[in-house]
Amino acid sequence: MIGLLQLAACSTSVAVPSKPAALAASAAQVFSTTDGVRLPVRTFAAPQQPKAVLLALHGFNDYSRAFEGVADYLAQAGIKTMAYDQRGFGAAPERGKWAGTQVLVSDFLAFVHFVRREHPGLPLFVLGESMGGAVVAEALSQETQTAIAGVILVAPAVWSRDTMPWYQRLGLWLGTNLAPAWTVTGKGLNIVPSDNRPMLIEFSRDPLVIKGTRLDALAGLSDLMDQAMVSVPKLQHRTLLAYGLRDTIVPRRPMVALLERWPQAAAPNFRFGLYPQGYHMLLRDLQRAVVWKDMVSWMLAPDAPLPSGFEQERSEVLRQIESPVVEVIAGRRP
Numbered sequence: 001m002i003g004l005l006q007l008a009a010c011s012t013s014v015a016v017p018s019k020p021a022a023l024a025a026s027a028a029q030v031f032s033t034t035d036g037v038r039l040p041v042r043t044f045a046a047p048q049q050p051k052a053v054l055l056a057l058h059g060f061n062d063y064s065r066a067f068e069g070v071a072d073y074l075a076q077a078g079i080k081t082m083a084y085d086q087r088g089f090g091a092a093p094e095r096g097k098w099a100g101t102q103v104l105v106s107d108f109l110a111f112v113h114f115v116r117r118e119h120p121g122l123p124l125f126v127l128g129e130s131m132g133g134a135v136v137a138e139a140l141s142q143e144t145q146t147a148i149a150g151v152i153l154v155a156p157a158v159w160s161r162d163t164m165p166w167y168q169r170l171g172l173w174l175g176t177n178l179a180p181a182w183t184v185t186g187k188g189l190n191i192v193p194s195d196n197r198p199m200l201i202e203f204s205r206d207p208l209v210i211k212g213t214r215l216d217a218l219a220g221l222s223d224l225m226d227q228a229m230v231s232v233p234k235l236q237h238r239t240l241l242a243y244g245l246r247d248t249i250v251p252r253r254p255m256v257a258l259l260e261r262w263p264q265a266a267a268p269n270f271r272f273g274l275y276p277q278g279y280h281m282l283l284r285d286l287q288r289a290v291v292w293k294d295m296v297s298w299m300l301a302p303d304a305p306l307p308s309g310f311e312q313e314r315s316e317v318l319r320q321i322e323s324p325v326v327e328v329i330a331g332r333r334p
Helices: 002-006 064-076 101-118 131-142 166-178 197-205 215-234 252-260 264-269 288-300 314-322 325-330
Strands: 030-032 038-044 052-057 079-084 124-129 150-154 239-244 270-275
Touching: 030 101, 038 064, 052 064, 052 101, 052 131, 052 288, 064 079, 064 288, 079 101, 079 288, 101 124, 101 131, 101 215, 124 131, 131 150, 131 215, 150 288, 166 215, 215 252, 239 288, 252 314, 270 288, 270 314
Parallel strands: 052 079, 052 124, 124 150, 150 239, 239 270
Antiparallel strands: 030 038, 038 079
């Protein structure tokens, strides 16, 4: 982000697609919005009659393939998973360009209603990973009566501007206003999104994963995270929030701010899974099966404790996130 201070170019405007209405096509391989946008869909069917359906929303610069591993696992437990490439990501149109928060939200709500109509007798859950979690939270804060059985937020993107250092906010502002179409990468920042090295190598070679990020897309993501910081604690649906203590993509400071702002009245709807060895890509880490098992239990046995034993009350999650890294991970103070 400091590197954004050195950028300078002519300003350009960001084209935002019109708000989509109802779905106009089958979601067997794609679904089409009435404004003509076709979004690729991946469906992971259960081998037997499904017990539930999960709609999964990927993170920033990622796409629906992100859920291949966990979806195969869920299928064996009788949970059908459906995931689509959000506008601007994967094989969706306008790849690399930010569509706008409200457009992403509207696409998600449209797909939720479609899946609900296609599976009227099954519990419908939604999962949002990172940016996907922010989209889910904002969408469900707008349509609070959406008929879903529960929400899973995996490392939700809540790094709002009021939790960023001043130089990062300044870098975003300068980059967006002076060089919105310029692209930046995370190369050289020594950020580790997962301990699963083979997966990261494959991820880096995937042509549908965005490697260079436009500055205006970063600004759009920041706008979304500003809203998610407010929206997540307002969720009225039963919610499981999963976070890894080794996450450096969504760092601890915004998570502390999120938990500090949590209304006490919301506590009965929320459960928290805090994973000491977890990185940002919790669903693809080496210990991913631990999170997968917790998800299945939470969906199919809602009154049972999480099998991992990593479930904590909000106050304890806050205490551990605020604690020194060595203490929480190694179990001792430096």
